[in-house]
Amino acid sequence: MIEKTLITTHGKLRVKIPAQLQEVTLGQMMALQDSKDLTDLDAISILSGITINELRSVRDANDFVDFADAILDLSHQIKYLYHSDEIPKKITLQMDGKAVTVNVIRNLSVEPAGAFMAARDIIADEISEHIKLYGEENWQDYFNPSLTACCKVLAYYFYCRATGQPYSEYAAAGFTETIKQLRVTEALPIAKHFFMSFPNLSKPKTGFWHRLLQQWKKGQASSLSRSSGILTP
Amino acid sequence: MEKRAGIQSFEKFRYINTVNALAGGDITKWELILAMPYERVLTKLLLNKTEAEYQKRYGEMTAP
Numbered sequence: 001m002i003e004k005t006l007i008t009t010h011g012k013l014r015v016k017i018p019a020q021l022q023e024v025t026l027g028q029m030m031a032l033q034d035s036k037d038l039t040d041l042d043a044i045s046i047l048s049g050i051t052i053n054e055l056r057s058v059r060d061a062n063d064f065v066d067f068a069d070a071i072l073d074l075s076h077q078i079k080y081l082y083h084s085d086e087i088p089k090k091i092t093l094q095m096d097g098k099a100v101t102v103n104v105i106r107n108l109s110v111e112p113a114g115a116f117m118a119a120r121d122i123i124a125d126e127i128s129e130h131i132k133l134y135g136e137e138n139w140q141d142y143f144n145p146s147l148t149a150c151c152k153v154l155a156y157y158f159y160c161r162a163t164g165q166p167y168s169e170y171a172a173a174g175f176t177e178t179i180k181q182l183r184v185t186e187a188l189p190i191a192k193h194f195f196m197s198f199p200n201l202s203k204p205k206t207g208f209w210h211r212l213l214q215q216w217k218k219g220q221a222s223s224l225s226r227s228s229g230i231l232t233p
Numbered sequence: 234m235e236k237r238a239g240i241q242s243f244e245k246f247r248y249i250n251t252v253n254a255l256a257g258g259d260i261t262k263w264e265l266i267l268a269m270p271y272e273r274v275l276t277k278l279l280l281n282k283t284e285a286e287y288q289k290r291y292g293e294m295t296a297p
Binding site: 109110111112113114116117118120121166167169201202 | 252268269270271273274
């Protein structure tokens with residue numbers, strides 16, 4: 001983190017922004033990606049959580065030079081954002097002021113069925129959009145899911161595990177606000193795992209289920225459509 | 234035949250189509266289906282598909 005106290009027109013302002021990609025949250029990265037014509041001040045605002053108006057009250061614009069340098073450095077690191085495949089063993093989420101730790105690496109299944117189906121639709125949409133733009137050939141080689149889609153998939157994956165609550169489609173969809181607090185370098189490899197495992201978002205627990213899944217895959221292998229052939233017999 | 238009848242108009246309902254079919258059209262059972270383990274739901278979908286294929290074949294074989 002890089003931290004400085006700046007003099008404003010009405011006092012002092014403590015500004016703190018990440019200096020390393022590992023310190024940037026998924027929500028911050030989403031906001032950076034969603035902003036058009038991003039200025040240094042916009043980036044400092046997003047990364048510090050301080051409004052643009054407050055930042056504009058700083059007396060000397062040169063006070064921002066260190067932050068602008070840090071942002072330039074971050075922008076170089078962002079190029080490698082999608083390169084990491086290292087899934088964390090566990091992650092910690094902040095919920096209602098409490099830290100909740102969730103095991104990840106040994107539990108990579110999107111459950112229950114509602115979460116699975118919602119996540120599957122998000123992933124299918126994202127892949128279809130990519131194929132529409134760039135074609136189907138070797139689509140996996142160039143596919144980088146949007147951070148918004150990653151955030152939604154992770155919300156469905158983590159909701160029941162982190163809260164211990166029964167599945168609720170509305171609460172799970174709203175869990176994105178908690179997911180945004182995850183560090184982007186933790187969140188992306190987990191999300192990428194699900195995008196690359198599509199349509200197998202759930203790990204088989206029994207031999208019986210596994211055999212059924214193999215049969216299902218044979219019938220579905222050629223289609224990415226979300227309209228399941230087994231939906232309407 | 235299904236396409237000509239407009240089955241694609243159901244696509245906008247996404248996975249709710251599956252949930253509704255499994256709930257037998259009973260909205261009060263949607264939450265129960267959504268909260269089930271996915272392997273249970275998949276097993277039921279596969280069973281439905283197998284039954285439908287069997288019924289279709291049987292119908293074709295017994296048709297005059």
